[in-house]
Amino acid sequence: xxxxxxKGPTRPLILLVDDEEEILVxxxxxxxxxxxILSTTDPLQALELLREHRDVATIISDQxxxxxTGDQLLMQARAFSDARSILLTGYADLEAVVSALNQGQVxxxxxxxxxxxxxxxxxxxxxxxxxxxxALRTEQALLRGLMEALPIGLVFSDRDGRCIRSxxxxxxxxxAEIEQAHFSETLWPEITAMRExxxxxxxxxxxxxxxxxxxxxxxSTRWHELTRLALxxxxxxxxxxxWQVSMDRDVTSRVVMESRLRQAEKxxxxxxxxxxxxxxxxxxxxxxxxxxxxxxxxxxxDEASMALLRNAADSAQRGAVLTRRLLQFGRPRExxxxxxxxxxxxxxxxxxxRQSLKKRGVPxxxxxxxxxxxxxxxxxxxxxxxxxxLEMALLNLCVNARDAMADGGTVRISVRVIEQxxxxxxxxxxxxxxxxxxxxxxxxxxxxxxxxxxxxxxxxTKDVGRGTGLGLSSVYGFLSRxxxxxxxxxxxxxxxRMTLVxxxxxxxxERVALPEGSTDExxxxxxxxxxxxxxxxxxxxxxxxxxxxxxxTAVASLGDALKQVDPAAPFELAxxxxxxxxxxxxxxxxALLDVLxxxxxxxxxxxxxxxxxxxxGLLLPKPFTQDSxxxxxxxxxxxxxxxxx
Numbered sequence: 001x002x003x004x005x006x007k008g009p010t011r012p013l014i015l016l017v018d019d020e021e022e023i024l025v026x027x028x029x030x031x032x033x034x035x036x037i038l039s040t041t042d043p044l045q046a047l048e049l050l051r052e053h054r055d056v057a058t059i060i061s062d063q064x065x066x067x068x069t070g071d072q073l074l075m076q077a078r079a080f081s082d083a084r085s086i087l088l089t090g091y092a093d094l095e096a097v098v099s100a101l102n103q104g105q106v107x108x109x110x111x112x113x114x115x116x117x118x119x120x121x122x123x124x125x126x127x128x129x130x131x132x133x134x135a136l137r138t139e140q141a142l143l144r145g146l147m148e149a150l151p152i153g154l155v156f157s158d159r160d161g162r163c164i165r166s167x168x169x170x171x172x173x174x175x176a177e178i179e180q181a182h183f184s185e186t187l188w189p190e191i192t193a194m195r196e197x198x199x200x201x202x203x204x205x206x207x208x209x210x211x212x213x214x215x216x217x218x219x220s221t222r223w224h225e226l227t228r229l230a231l232x233x234x235x236x237x238x239x240x241x242x243w244q245v246s247m248d249r250d251v252t253s254r255v256v257m258e259s260r261l262r263q264a265e266k267x268x269x270x271x272x273x274x275x276x277x278x279x280x281x282x283x284x285x286x287x288x289x290x291x292x293x294x295x296x297x298x299x300x301x302d303e304a305s306m307a308l309l310r311n312a313a314d315s316a317q318r319g320a321v322l323t324r325r326l327l328q329f330g331r332p333r334e335x336x337x338x339x340x341x342x343x344x345x346x347x348x349x350x351x352x353x354r355q356s357l358k359k360r361g362v363p364x365x366x367x368x369x370x371x372x373x374x375x376x377x378x379x380x381x382x383x384x385x386x387x388x389x390l391e392m393a394l395l396n397l398c399v400n401a402r403d404a405m406a407d408g409g410t411v412r413i414s415v416r417v418i419e420q421x422x423x424x425x426x427x428x429x430x431x432x433x434x435x436x437x438x439x440x441x442x443x444x445x446x447x448x449x450x451x452x453x454x455x456x457x458x459x460x461t462k463d464v465g466r467g468t469g470l471g472l473s474s475v476y477g478f479l480s481r482x483x484x485x486x487x488x489x490x491x492x493x494x495x496x497r498m499t500l501v502x503x504x505x506x507x508x509x510e511r512v513a514l515p516e517g518s519t520d521e522x523x524x525x526x527x528x529x530x531x532x533x534x535x536x537x538x539x540x541x542x543x544x545x546x547x548x549x550x551x552x553t554a555v556a557s558l559g560d561a562l563k564q565v566d567p568a569a570p571f572e573l574a575x576x577x578x579x580x581x582x583x584x585x586x587x588x589x590x591a592l593l594d595v596l597x598x599x600x601x602x603x604x605x606x607x608x609x610x611x612x613x614x615x616x617g618l619l620l621p622k623p624f625t626q627d628s629x630x631x632x633x634x635x636x637x638x639x640x641x642x643x644x645x
């Protein structure tokens with residue numbers, strides 16, 4: 001047995017089978033300049049070669065061979081090979097030829113001896129036919145696979161709207177059916193209108209909403225992006241006569257995501273707006289609350305008038321707290337960790353949490369949501385956290401609990417001390433204790449697949465426009481950055497328990513207003529410069545300082561401040577607003593320190609989240625009371641001079 005193989009991977013592959021080697025040599029010489037050749041004298045070996053080389057395009061086989069005749073060889077080859085075949089014979093065996101044509105599906109019969117040109121031409125024709133059939137099957141397989149794999153609905157139709165091919169339904173249903181049968185009935189009017197538009201323009205695209213009704217009567221909207229365009233078939237056809245393809249893509253998730261992104265942008269805009277007005281608003285509150293406090297000290301009022309005065313002062317302070325929380329909600333910042341007392345934080349937050357449980361637009365007679373803050377355990381330690389962001393986390397959890405209780409119920413908040421399991425805590429935290437702050441509702445609960453995703457950004461089960469999907473993800477992010485964690489325990493039909501695990505702060509890390517050994521009193525009058533562009537705030541600040549016996553000079557600009565500087569009798573303390581039209585607080589401090597190197601500086605401002613503060617500088621937020629100003633002045637005078645550079 002002998003076989004030859006000619007190199008040339010880009011040429012079609014032909015298998016030659018004949019029990020006479022001379023015939024194989026002659027055929028190889030005739031065809032090797034155009035084809036890659038495999039040849040063998042053994043028909044059984046030919047079958048093995050076909051199994052190894054599935055790209056054989058043409059088989060040229062002798063009829064009479066020992067062991068296996070040509071027609072039998074070709075019949076067996078048809079079971080696993082799509083190669084075309086040519087039968088060679090030197091005998092006028094009509095029965096064998098008929099058998100080969102019927103069973104082996106022979107494409108041609110050639111009598112020995114052959115005409116070289118005719119045989120070469122015949123081999124070329126048979127081979128090209130095989131390659132063309134393979135290419136067609138490949139294209140069909142690719143098209144079928146693509147249509148089945150595409151996450152969009154495709155419908156090819158003729159000029160009359162009859163479906164030719166579709167992946168929306170079984171192709172057996174295609175044919176004379178109108179293409180609309182392959183789309184949801186609610187989309188038919190759009191499909192019909194688009195067909196007419198494409199005949200004029202060649203392409204059309206629309207976003208269509210489809211309202212679906214669930215089994216429980218609730219409705220939801222599925223959004224479809226419909227695209228229709230004319231195909232260049234038949235060749236040279238105008239858009240009016242051409243075939244068309246309609247594509248239906250479900251873009252509900254994209255539309256919902258875009259809506260939530262717009263909600264997030266609105267939230268960011270709220271933060272920008274709040275930041276813009278916070279400084280002015282807190283200046284107003286500072287003037288109001290400070291004036292009321294000064295009036296309380298100098299006016300001789302009866303008990304009823306004094307109660308009204310104190311009520312107004314308390315309302316101004318609550319306005320300041322509300323502004324701070326609005327800023328934190330609209331423009332979240334990095335956590336500023338310190339020791340936080342939950343015994344002080346939760347009672348002060350209770351009114352706001354109760355307000356958050358009220359359902360807007362719902363009659364007061366319907367089932368309300370109540371808040372219950374359970375009794376604190378004895379000797380509850382402070383937690384190492386950010387008070388502002390912890391408040392926002394509790395607010396988010398209470399709002400979610402309210403939305404989960406469609407029929408009303410009670411939101412319970414409890415606190416307990418547990419064992420600390422984290423080992424990556426900073427030095428400010430106790431290694432063995434943690435505090436579990438639980439928010440428990442009596443709502444519908446969540447299935448496991450929903451509970452597993454609630455901390456993903458933009459994931460929400462609320463209707464479009466009612467939630468951004470950012471609340472719980474922001475809570476998760478805050479806790480991750482402050483060495484805490486959140487644990488979800490939810491049972492469908494019973495409710496949800498959200499547990500915030502917070503690290504315990506070491507007692508030595510609790511916040512102290514003044515350095516060790518200092519007092520609220522300076523012990524002597526100071527020469528103080530007050531620099532603030534807001535006249536009401538200057539008046540209040542100067543009034544507080546004057547009542548404490550200090551010599552005060554109040555100015556509205558840096559230029560006026562520099563004119564008041566007397567090296568012979570220098571200012572000891574400057575109280576500077578962080579935001580002013582001409583120069584910010586840092587620039588003013590640098591200019592004053594250039595001429596008064598020993599000057600102590602206290603910064604005041606209504607909003608400083610986006611402004612740098614000197615590392616050694618002290619910041620007093622507006623509005624402030626006389627007592628808080630007195631403490632800040634004492635702490636500033638005992639501190640290291642700020643480096644305003």
